[in-house]
Amino acid sequence: MNRQLIVAGNWKMNKNLMEAFTLASGVLAKAKKMSNKVEIVLAPPAPYLHTINSMSKNIAHVNIAAQNCHFEPSGAYTGEVSAEILHSMDIAYVILGHSERRKYFQENHEILAKKVSAAIRAGVKIIFCCGEPLEVRESNTQESFVLQQLEESLFHLSETEMKQVVVAYEPIWAIGTGKTASPAQAQDMHAFIRTQVATKYTTELADACSILYGGSCKPSNAAELFAEKDVDGALVGGASLKAEDFLQIIQARAKQA
Numbered sequence: 130m131n132r133q134l135i136v137a138g139n140w141k142m143n144k145n146l147m148e149a150f151t152l153a154s155g156v157l158a159k160a161k162k163m164s165n166k167v168e169i170v171l172a173p174p175a176p177y178l179h180t181i182n183s184m185s186k187n188i189a190h191v192n193i194a195a196q197n198c199h200f201e202p203s204g205a206y207t208g209e210v211s212a213e214i215l216h217s218m219d220i221a222y223v224i225l226g227h228s229e230r231r232k233y234f235q236e237n238h239e240i241l242a243k244k245v246s247a248a249i250r251a252g253v254k255i256i257f258c259c260g261e262p263l264e265v266r267e268s269n270t271q272e273s274f275v276l277q278q279l280e281e282s283l284f285h286l287s288e289t290e291m292k293q294v295v296v297a298y299e300p301i302w303a304i305g306t307g308k309t310a311s312p313a314q315a316q317d318m319h320a321f322i323r324t325q326v327a328t329k330y331t332t333e334l335a336d337a338c339s340i341l342y343g344g345s346c347k348p349s350n351a352a353e354l355f356a357e358k359d360v361d362g363a364l365v366g367g368a369s370l371k372a373e374d375f376l377q378i379i380q381a382r383a384k385q386a
């Protein structure tokens with residue numbers, strides 16, 4: 130397998146400055162000694178991006194992600210951060226399409242397509258989240274739901290641009306609920322996503338595209354998820370807020386590298 134293995138921690142709107150510093154220090158101190166086969170990505174709240182990026186600069190397999198960006202490069206958009214600003218700060222990734230952004234900030238397919246283009250334009254890589262709500266899973270229409278998310282917000286990218294994208298499959302019913310998709314459910318959807326990428330682009334690109342699982346991933350279930358052949362890593366919410374738990378998930382990924 131020639132895909133990058135990745136474990137990313139989405140801190141969301143958590144941790145004050147001192148707590149963020151403590152968490153980042155705890156993760157980085159151990160990360161330094163860990164296998165460089167697993168790329169570690171930390172997505173702290175925006176005000177901490179610069180400091181935590183500086184703290185991680187000497188560890189090549191650690192990168193930093195923003196949790197959002199605006200689609201315009203600059204201008205009168207009070208409170209917003211552009212992909213160009215992130216790039217100027219040397220931030221490697223931006224998370225786009227997270228279900229919380231879709232739900233609480235009305236980010237629809239069209240807005241997300243513009244944000245995806247903006248990140249590519251600025252040279253910031255993307256962790257693109259997709260995933261279905263419970264009622265869609267219960268009606269067994271999750272594949273067409275996820276395909277629409279990909280088609281309407283991501284698949285306008287060229288083949289070269291698509292190489293800058295990591296996909297995160299995050300079933301909404303598993304986010305922050307303690308309910309994890311079974312390894313088989315995750316594998317089925319990851320394989321489906323990979324097939325769609327192959328159909329739209331090429332098999333080579335699909336084979337090289339990292340697809341992460343997100344949704345109550347924790348030390349107790351990480352290994353079984355990572356045992357699935359199309360699960361290349363995880364986007365972790367709650368469990369990324371405790372250094373020890375997050376590090377255990379990284380270890381689980383490294384063991385199966």
Ligand code: PEP
Pocket residue numbers: 139299303304305306307343344345346364365366367368
């Ligand atoms: C997330 O919000 O990206 C996520 C996966 O959260 P949690 O791990 O808490 O379910």
